[in-house]
Amino acid sequence: MKYKRTVAILAPLLVLAGVGGWFAYQKLHPAPAITHILCMGDSITASDYGDYTAHMTDRFRESRAPIEVTSAARPGNTSGEYLRWMRETGLLERTNPHLVVLMLGTNDARVDGDHTPTPLFVKNMHAILDRIAAHHNPDTTTPAVILATVPPIPEPSLEVFNQSSQRRVEKEINPAIRQLARQRRLHLADVHGFFRQRIELMSGVHPTPQGYSALGDFLFREARVFLTGQQNAPEKERLPDNMRGTIAFESNRDGNFDIYLMNTDGVRRLTRSPARDGFPSFSPTFDRIAFESDRSGRFEIHTIDRSGRIEKLFASPTRDRSPWWTLDGKYIYFDRLVDGKEQVFRFHLEKKKVEAVTSGRHRTAVPTVSPDGNILLATGHRHMGWDLLRIDLSDGKESVFTPGYGGCRAKYSHSGEYVAFVSHKFDKRGDIILTPAAEFSPTRLTVDGDRHDYYPAFSVDDRHIVYASGPQLYDGNYDLCIVEIATRRTWTITNHPATDYKPVWGEWGNP
Template sequence: MALMSLAAALVCVALFLLTVDRTLLTPRTSRVVVVSPADGSPTSEGETVSIRALATGPNLIRSELWADGVLVETIPSPEGETMTSWSITHSWVAQGQGPHQFSVRVHDLSGRILASSPSVLQVVPLGRIAFATDRDGNYEIYTMRTDGHELARLTSGPEQDREPSCSRAGLLLFASTAVGAGTDIWVMDPGSDERINLTAAVGGDHSPRWAPDDEMIAFVSDRYGSSQVYLMGPDGSGLFQLTAQDSPIEQPSWAPDGSTLLYAEERDGNWDVFSISVDEGTLERLTEDPAQDWYPAWSPRGDRIAFASGRQGSQQIYSMEADGTEPRRLTAFPSGAEQPQWSPDGGWIVFVAYMGRSEGLRAREIYIMRSDGSDPIRLTDNAFDDTEPVWCQQGEGY
């Protein structure tokens, strides 16, 4: 009788241990963690993204990648064996601009599913962004993909190269300041590194902008006194002074049909946004606020204008109708934002925000956001000055 009681007790203990092992020990050591990309990372539309995860647990047999609630890819365990520690790489083709939520789910032999915490990938339009940076000591022109990857240096030398503008044909305009000399407008083919001085004049020439058809260049020059807007052909010929104001003018921006230019003008110590017709020279004032309004940029559709303003405190990005009405604030960075430029399709804006690791101008970092101010995405993160970004067409040279 005593032996039977002892046997029954041992059976109970064994069953208890099995229960403890299944219900307590296994869950503590079983999990799935996404290693890369980091949550919130941007990626260009059409790119194939590798999503790496690490799974641990008994008898793992199958991994699944889910994106936006849809099963995208299934990977069986190697050679059909059960796994206890498994490094998994899934692939996903980035489709559809905006945020996408994904997770990795791993199945074991018992039918249990281990799932990673949801992560987000931000899909941005395909293209490249040119910008100026002093990360090499002096300012040079770089490009990067619109997701911040594939950084490429386009200029090099002792000069200060800034204010890039990209043509549809793949040529790069920029302002270059030589040591001990003035600033001139240069053009180069990034594919050949050949660079040509288009102005070579007394005074400072800067802020070059290709016309929408690449047949004309607008730029700012102080060669005859205050800074004014000038026009010239793509080879530097046919120079023409477009504005002749008593006050300084900066930051020209073409209308998408090439008929009009926006610019910022300082009148009575305050900057405001104006437009001027290229043929008739007709002026129109678009802002009249006690705060600074500048860095105007016309949308590709011609219906909105982005600009920077300090009208609500710190300088932020705004947009308004083409006639200056209905201003709408797009950003709210604590230390400010500036220099908006539209993507070719008008759906996104690249800009600069003072969010870097250093102070002053070296706190400027490059961001993109949707044209309504949603989905801001940081593209650079360093202690240098990353500034003057422009959107370039995807193509040879960039």
């Protein structure tokens, strides 16, 4: 009887422990979210001649990427017919894609009743792209687009195509597609150029079976690069040529954690200390960087100027981390450990005075302040987990800024119009979310479901966001990535086995 009573008592506890362990495992090892790719096109996409989307699917399966490919091919369709079909069938509403691969134009070059004048083709393509841009998925993302040129026609193999069709594909249709990509800042997949170099893979108007396979491989690489920024390792890590400014970040690539700088010339080390230096924040005049360092034995706030001179601003009674320099240059906000919990403080640079901003029994950390100095956003733990808190600095009134999203590690855009932050809502790993600062209206920017995306910061022109992406939560091999806000095109700009993270984007000259 005693044994049975013991079992009766322990059994529910063991079940609860198992369930708790399962939830803990799920939190640490969440299943990757699925990224949906929709391939829109005509018979060059999929038909009885072949199906590049099937080969594309095979490649993603081989790479074990959490990506699903759906064909939305309409053999024989012109751009106008396809536009009408996608309207009538609610294509985007049915599929909710994260990425669209759009390739139309071959049938617009026909010589029968489907002949489409180039200005009308361009108008139709704009209308298709406008519908894609206006669509919002349930996870708040707007589909990104890869716009593809169409293959050459080496020999008209169908009676509805002739030498005029050949000429139009070369001189009108593809130049119009390239112009569309430039005008709308879209990623261009040059399918035409791909087949020009492999013309034996074309059989008249359509690719050969081997051509469809090769096209699937080509567009797999284009989509994978677009979604993750993972290109062949560059010889030199640097900011892309079309982007200005300097990114400061924390890295342990030389052994311990220091501050590094990246611009279009490459990467250089800014601080050199056996201690840990990290979490950089530019001054509004870009002549100094605030950072946290434990070089005194505990984390305290320091600054470094362009000459390399380092100054500790004040002594901490506990530990001070996560500095943020306000746009007016008056304050550096930071979080301090008080009775074992983080609270937000600020240092008045002119008065040399530390002031408490938050207090109480709850944790409030990682502050960022609006450019007008009125609103503090901070990562706060109140009752049931972490949220992004909005605190009015005039009266201390506090509210949850990201209801239903959790949220942490926010940054204001330089204009103050937008806020970027991290949320685990969709893939349980961490995505970069964008919202207007005035009203919470979130848009998911990153959808790479097998990685953790953290620490967003806006470019100096507010057109891009730099962030850190890694396979593990908080540490491990994080690399820096950039996402273009308008198109969601992504670049990976570091390629190092170390941890590169906590970036901030400003200006910085050479000493």
